[in-house]
Amino acid sequence: MEVSIAIETPLQDDVRALVADLNAYMMPLTPRQFQFQLTVEEMAAPDVTLFVARDAKGRAVGMGALKDHGRGLGEVKRMYTLPTLRGQRLGAKLLEAIEALARDTQIxxxxxxxxDAPGFEAAWRLYERGGFAPCGAVLGYPDSGYSKFYQKSIGQ
Incomplete structure (x- = not known):
């Protein structure tokens, strides 16, 4: 499938729809107090860069974001691909775009x-295949047993 990936504003109806789909998928998997979702408005902050994947018709089919925490530390956020397109390496392409920007911005x-519950297996595979390794809790997230944490050092 032909897709293009570009930096876009999250303040678009089709991106809002992706975020709503992602939130709806996650709601039954983890207690709400252990879901750390950026809203569309938070994703529009200057320290967050959103990548949107679009199909040949221009339809938003996936997304992923990089949040810059400063001092060489970045966080991957809001990774999502439409369920009908999973298995086509779209998540890997989004992750590659996030890593490329991280390198370019000295992260x-x-x-x-x-x-860390049934339903997240595809995410774990994506990150592990992308070179991320499990680690302890990061960035002040609680080590609740409902979260799984990953890290990756990237060369400049």
């Missing part, structure tokens, strides 16, 4: 928090 370490 040397990427971290992320994802769920």
């Amino acid at each position: 040397s370490r990427l971290v992320l928090e994802t769920g």
Whole structure:
């Protein structure tokens, strides 16, 4: 499938729809107090860069964000691909775009928090295939047993 990936504003209806789909998927998997979702408005902050994947018709089919925490630390956020397109390496392409921007902006370490429950297996595979390694809790997230944490050092 032909897709293009570009930096875009999250303040678009089709991106809002992706965020709503992601939130709806995650809601039954983890207690709400252990879900750390950026809202669309938070994703529009200057320290967050959103990548949107679009199909040949221009339809938003996936997304992923990089949050810059300063001092060489970046966080992967809001990774999502439409369920009908999973298995086509779209998540890997989004992750590659995030890593490329991280390198370009002097980020040397990427971290992320994802769920640690049935339903998150595809996310774990994506991150592990992308070179991320499990680690302890990061960025003040609680070590609740509902989260799984990953990190990756990236070369400059």
